[in-house]
Structures are given as C-alpha cells and as structure tokens.
Amino acid sequence: MALVGGAAEILMKFKILLSLILWINTFALSQAYEHPGQYRYPFIRPASSFTEPPSAAESRGASKTYDYIIIGGGTAGCPLAATLSQNFSVLLLERGGTPFANGNVSFLQNFHISLADTSQTSASQVFISTDGVINSRARILGGGTCINAGFYTRASASYIKRVGWDAKLVNESYPWVEKQIVHRPELVPWQRAFRDSLIEVGISPFNGFTYDHLYGTKIGGTIFDRFGRRHTAAELLASANPDNLHVLVHATVQKIVFDKTSKRPRAVGVIFKDENGKQNKAFLSKRPRSEIIVSSGALGSPQLLLLSGIGPKADLEKLNISVVLDNEFVGKGMADNPLNTIYIPTNRNIKQSLIQVVGITKLGVYIEASSGFGQSMDSIHWNNGIVSAEVSTMFLCVCLVYSNE
Numbered sequence: 001m002a003l004v005g006g007a008a009e010i011l012m013k014f015k016i017l018l019s020l021i022l023w024i025n026t027f028a029l030s031q032a033y034e035h036p037g038q039y040r041y042p043f044i045r046p047a048s049s050f051t052e053p054p055s056a057a058e059s060r061g062a063s064k065t066y067d068y069i070i071i072g073g074g075t076a077g078c079p080l081a082a083t084l085s086q087n088f089s090v091l092l093l094e095r096g097g098t099p100f101a102n103g104n105v106s107f108l109q110n111f112h113i114s115l116a117d118t119s120q121t122s123a124s125q126v127f128i129s130t131d132g133v134i135n136s137r138a139r140i141l142g143g144g145t146c147i148n149a150g151f152y153t154r155a156s157a158s159y160i161k162r163v164g165w166d167a168k169l170v171n172e173s174y175p176w177v178e179k180q181i182v183h184r185p186e187l188v189p190w191q192r193a194f195r196d197s198l199i200e201v202g203i204s205p206f207n208g209f210t211y212d213h214l215y216g217t218k219i220g221g222t223i224f225d226r227f228g229r230r231h232t233a234a235e236l237l238a239s240a241n242p243d244n245l246h247v248l249v250h251a252t253v254q255k256i257v258f259d260k261t262s263k264r265p266r267a268v269g270v271i272f273k274d275e276n277g278k279q280n281k282a283f284l285s286k287r288p289r290s291e292i293i294v295s296s297g298a299l300g301s302p303q304l305l306l307l308s309g310i311g312p313k314a315d316l317e318k319l320n321i322s323v324v325l326d327n328e329f330v331g332k333g334m335a336d337n338p339l340n341t342i343y344i345p346t347n348r349n350i351k352q353s354l355i356q357v358v359g360i361t362k363l364g365v366y367i368e369a370s371s372g373f374g375q376s377m378d379s380i381h382w383n384n385g386i387v388s389a390e391v392s393t394m395f396l397c398v399c400l401v402y403s404n405e
C-alpha cells in the first residue's frame, strides 16, 4: 500500500509540475517575442519599460537622471557603460535587441545566415554605399562583434600614438577584454595551409600566436570559443555595477536635446523611441561633468549629430533642422578599406572557419582567409559586401586582401 500511496504522491507532484510548465509556457507566449535568457542581466530591459520623469522641467534634478547617457550599445558602448557604471549612474541606449538568445549571432556556422537576414529584426542591417558597395552594419546589443568574423588583435603602437591615447593605460586595459571574451583559436586544416602559404611567399617573420600587432604572419585571437560559440561585447556588461546601470534595448535615439539658454549650447538629454513607437525623454544629472556619449558607429554617429543640429549649416537648413553648431566635417570624408577577394571553389567538404591567421605587410596590407561558407543551389543565398560570391559551389575558401592605411 505504501508503494501505491507513494505512486499517487508522485503522480500528484507530476501534475503540479505539468501545470507549472504549462503556465510558464502560456506566460512565455503572452510575452510576444521574448525568449527566456534574452535579457541575461537584470539591468537590461526593453525600452518600453522606461518611465519618464514627471515633466521635462522638473526632470533635471529630479530622481531619474544619469551622469552619463551612452547612445549605441556596440563594441565601444558596452565596455564603456560597464566601466563608467563603477562610479557613476549610466543609461545605455541600443536600437537593436540582445544577442543572448539569438542562434544566428551565437554560432560560427550561422555567420552567413545572419548577414543574409535582411528582415527588420535582423542583427545585421544591409546598406549600400554611395559608390554602390553592398555592406552590413550591426543593429544589436554588442554591435559589430555580433556580426563580424570575430578576429581580435591589439592596436598597433603607431595607431595609439596617432589618436593620442595613453599607451600604458591601453596596455593595462587589454587583459580586461581578453579574459572575458577572447580565445586562442584551434587552427582548422585550411587555416594551417593558409599560414604555411603566407610564410612560403615571404610574409615573415612567423610570430606564432599573439594578440600584438606585428608585421609578418601570426595566429591572432578570436571571439569564437572552441565550440564555435561567439562571445560579443555585450558580455562585457557582466563587469558592470548592476546598481548604477540601465540598458534599454529597442531604444532608437532620434535627437540629442540641448540647453540653448547659455552662450554655448549644452547637451542635456535625449529623445528616443521605444519598440511600440512611443517617444521618451531621458536627461543628464546636474553634475558638471555629466556627458552624452555618441557611440553609434561610423554611420550612426554622424547621422545622429546631423539630426540633432550639429553639422554643415547649409545641409541642415535644407532639411529644416535648426542649427545648434555649424561644423563642416560632420557626415563627410567617409571611406572604407579597399578590399580584394579570391574565391577557391572546391567540391570537397571543407570545415567552416573564420579569420584565425593574418599576414600583415609593411605596406599596411592585411591578408586573411575563411573557409566553408559556400553557396549551393539549396543553401541560403546572400550578396553582402566582402562575402558575395555569386557562385553555385558546394564549399568555398576565401582570401581577403585589404589595405588599412
């Protein structure tokens, strides 16, 4: 009898568990596009969860203001928000969603699938330059690290000097990133052959595995781990002070708000649209060193400055945007790296790999390779910039040759 009683009890527990699972499922379905794990950290929320301070006039000095508002949660915005949140209150605004539960972003074998997805919710947004080159930019927390080929290297000493950074501080900062998201790659056969070929044609010396920027051939870092899982800049938010940071996703900033009462206009807040199309305003605290930081990418940053009234006066007036600051350089002088690709079709099954080995010549030419992302008749087709072979071959190896100076 004891056995039967025990079985009944187990059955009852099972029923409770089952109804709990069903309830969780219903709950999940009612949450529209939300996936479990999508928000990973409690400080990441959809933009619609934002509650505005009672009125714009009260807001500066009222409770909900920030020492820093960072526009753009990409490769720069995420680590910046994590660092500043140690000592200051920070609001990070990102127009895209999160990468955490997105298989297109998370796995190496989906690299091309992400680039091919041209839908509104894709992590990658296709654009065409004025001279007709197809390219992609990121639209997701983690930015370019969610859609690029994941190669990691330290900057060259000459670059650090040119941009005027503190070389010692830069050196001290590298391990912070490297410990969290960078891995040593396990070379696949194609990458080993590519390394040997570079050395054979004289891209020397061979520097082995190193993060340093050195002339010759080297094995660099990768943000893909040995299981082919991508680790993005969004993971650097793990280092944030959770009490000081708010991250809003699906928050599209439309304009920076300026206080024009003093002689020099001062950026005091932002207007952003949430995922339901509702407009919200967020403001800086009165701390004298409060700042709005624009880290919206090479295209997004000048675009936002222009929309906010910073740029060439004539261009702004043509669009009826009131001029805050006349600056002739905003939105001008943009250029990408010239790039040549060589495709090597093969009907053998080649293991997929992205950039692991690089050859760097003294002329500033970079030679890289990837493999296994071919297009067959029934595979996904795409035509996005650097990986745009319109060929019907099973497997493919690609050499990228580009110049950086």
Ligand SMILES: *[C@@H]1O[C@H](CO)[C@@H](O)[C@H](O)[C@H]1NC(C)=O
Binding pocket: 083, 084, 086, 087
């Ligand atoms: C935070 O403040 C402390 C004390 O002033 C300082 O030592 C530390 O470097 C600051 N951290 C950051 C990330 O700025």
Ligand SMILES: *[C@@H]1O[C@H](CO)[C@@H](O)[C@H](O)[C@H]1NC(C)=O
Binding pocket: 102, 103, 104, 113, 114, 116, 117, 118, 121, 122, 123
């Ligand atoms: C992944 O990509 C496919 C096709 O490119 C698309 O249909 C799908 O919605 C994408 N998934 C996510 C989570 O974005």
Ligand SMILES: *[C@@H]1O[C@H](CO)[C@@H](O)[C@H](O)[C@H]1NC(C)=O
Binding pocket: 167, 168, 171, 212
């Ligand atoms: C930074 O590290 C590199 C090696 O990675 C070294 O060559 C350079 O001298 C260091 N710079 C400073 C200022 O410590």
Ligand SMILES: *[C@@H]1O[C@H](CO)[C@@H](O)[C@H](O)[C@H]1NC(C)=O
Binding pocket: 320
């Ligand atoms: C230009 O802006 C002014 C005021 O901001 C507005 O009254 C006017 O209708 C706008 N004109 C156009 C063509 O959008």
